[in-house]
Amino acid sequence: MKHLFLVALMALSTLSVQAQETFSATVDRLIDYHRGLVALENVTVFDGTGAAARTGQTIIINGGTIQTVGSSTEVIVPEGAIRVDLKGHTVTPGLVGLHNHTFYTTSQRNIQLNYSAPMLYLASGVTTIRTTGSVAPYSEINLRASIESGEAAGPYMFITGPYLRGDEAWLQGPEDAARVTAYWGEEGVDWMKVYTQVTRDELKAIVKAAHAKGVKVTGHLCSISHTEAVELGIDSIEHDLSTNTDYVKDKEPDKCPTGPWRAEYVNLDLDSEEVQHTFRTMIDNGIGRTTTPAVFEMYVQGRPMADERSLAAMSPETREEYLATYQHMSANGTPVDQWNKSLAYDLAFYRAGGLLAAGVDPTGYGGALPGYGDQRNYQLLLEAGFTPAEAVQISTLNGAKILGIEDETGSIVEGKRADLVVFEGDLISDDTTITRARIVFKDGVGFNSGRMEKAVEGNIGVR
Ligand SMILES: [Zn+2]
Numbered sequence: 001m002k003h004l005f006l007v008a009l010m011a012l013s014t015l016s017v018q019a020q021e022t023f024s025a026t027v028d029r030l031i032d033y034h035r036g037l038v039a040l041e042n043v044t045v046f047d048g049t050g051a052a053a054r055t056g057q058t059i060i061i062n063g064g065t066i067q068t069v070g071s072s073t074e075v076i077v078p079e080g081a082i083r084v085d086l087k088g089h090t091v092t093p094g095l096v097g098l099h100n101h102t103f104y105t106t107s108q109r110n111i112q113l114n115y116s117a118p119m120l121y122l123a124s125g126v127t128t129i130r131t132t133g134s135v136a137p138y139s140e141i142n143l144r145a146s147i148e149s150g151e152a153a154g155p156y157m158f159i160t161g162p163y164l165r166g167d168e169a170w171l172q173g174p175e176d177a178a179r180v181t182a183y184w185g186e187e188g189v190d191w192m193k194v195y196t197q198v199t200r201d202e203l204k205a206i207v208k209a210a211h212a213k214g215v216k217v218t219g220h221l222c223s224i225s226h227t228e229a230v231e232l233g234i235d236s237i238e239h240d241l242s243t244n245t246d247y248v249k250d251k252e253p254d255k256c257p258t259g260p261w262r263a264e265y266v267n268l269d270l271d272s273e274e275v276q277h278t279f280r281t282m283i284d285n286g287i288g289r290t291t292t293p294a295v296f297e298m299y300v301q302g303r304p305m306a307d308e309r310s311l312a313a314m315s316p317e318t319r320e321e322y323l324a325t326y327q328h329m330s331a332n333g334t335p336v337d338q339w340n341k342s343l344a345y346d347l348a349f350y351r352a353g354g355l356l357a358a359g360v361d362p363t364g365y366g367g368a369l370p371g372y373g374d375q376r377n378y379q380l381l382l383e384a385g386f387t388p389a390e391a392v393q394i395s396t397l398n399g400a401k402i403l404g405i406e407d408e409t410g411s412i413v414e415g416k417r418a419d420l421v422v423f424e425g426d427l428i429s430d431d432t433t434i435t436r437a438r439i440v441f442k443d444g445v446g447f448n449s450g451r452m453e454k455a456v457e458g459n460i461g462v463r
Helices: 002-019 116-123 137-148 174-187 200-212 226-231 261-267 273-284 293-297 308-313 316-332 336-351 372-384 388-395 397-403 431-435 449-456
Strands: 031-033 036-045 054-063 065-071 082-085 089-093 095-097 103-105 110-112 126-130 156-158 160-164 191-194 216-219 236-238 288-291 356-358 420-424 437-442 445-448
Touching: 031 437, 036 420, 089 095, 089 388, 095 397, 116 126, 116 437, 116 449, 126 397, 126 437, 137 156, 137 160, 137 174, 160 174, 174 191, 174 200, 191 200, 200 216, 226 236, 226 273, 261 336, 273 336, 288 397, 293 336, 293 372, 308 372, 308 449, 336 356, 336 372, 356 372, 356 388, 356 397, 372 388, 372 431, 388 397, 420 431, 437 449, 445 449
Parallel strands: 036 082, 036 089, 095 126, 126 156, 160 191, 191 216, 216 236, 236 288, 288 356
Antiparallel strands: 031 445, 036 054, 054 065, 089 420, 103 110, 420 437, 437 445
16 A cells, blocks of 8 residues: 555656646746757856856756756757857856745734745746745745645745744743754755843753754854854854854853943954854854845945835835834944955855755835845845855855755756846946846746846735
8 A cells, every 4th residue: 555655656746747847827928938959059157066167058958857957059958948048147046945935024014925035036046945934824825825826926935934033932842842843844945043131041942842853954143153053963063253153252041141342343353263153153063144235234334225116016005114124223333344344254164064954034115125135136246255156155145055955956057947037237347237027947947037126016015
């Protein structure tokens, strides 16, 4: 009986490749290239591995797979292929967004964006997300099912359970933490996320219960330092220097310190033994970190306002809320030296051999939108001192590594799934190219970015 069931499952999984080609009429209108044989010719390729870009390349997509990548002068385009001359365009792997909620916040709202978030992620080139803290896990589970069935357009989703908060309002100790974790593991989430106030005993219990269900654990930490969390078995870490209490003098165990410790970090020596110890602990244990500069930029003095298209994507009231807070933060926010230190910390971690990925975190007061904020991250990584090829790697392959799917996606390599983004422009010399996604291939299906962006306009903050 068990054997029969397995055979049926295998038959189903072969079928599902075709099943995914059945899209609802609404989704079908967003598709430019159905799954088939497509040649993207004369493009510049960032392959996601951190290697320098290669110009004059041709990529052959066959079904859902990258069949060939090579010089346009050498690759023979198979007969029957749809040939697309993309001179002046850049192709990267589909972006892997590791802190990509499907909810969104401003100072006045906290709302699930099941309509616009998945579509705007995909439009922006993000083909895989991890939701990394859910306010509505069942809603995300259903959303993932509707994307998989072709009813909705969106990225591959790794779903996270509800925020595991350690303050009195939520978890009541380690047993409670284990119970909640096991419950969501049964319900089908892939990750759990702990939040700033958990205790070490709670984290230990969460990790044990999660791993027993094949679920991984990440955290936005404070009461537990990054080094402590790695030693307690966490699988990845969120954010940056501003969430790491490793360097707070006389820190009380299990307590998020009060006082101006983040401001004091401006004087932290990144070459010091204590900083290098954090990096080594993470590297030796194979634990990566997701940096989220786009959401933190909002809180820093004198930073630019969200771009035109982001403002256009917001509903009118959402835009007003965002702009009011922006005016305030722009004058009264975090001093810029704190922000620069965080970027320098990310660069130092990467240069030491750390596994750094990126995600948008479309929360805060609303300036970092799903997808658009992932693109903004790319520009901010350049500002931190990363090369374009490194910034692409952080936005693609490194995220896939943290999710454990680097054999399927995350780089442009023959045999991998055809998750690719075509950007208009030269990403080597012009960082605004990252904002001009034109075609996004997910599993070999080419979606039209412009049509998806249009469909989202006015909806961010509402649905
Ligand atoms: Zn978050």
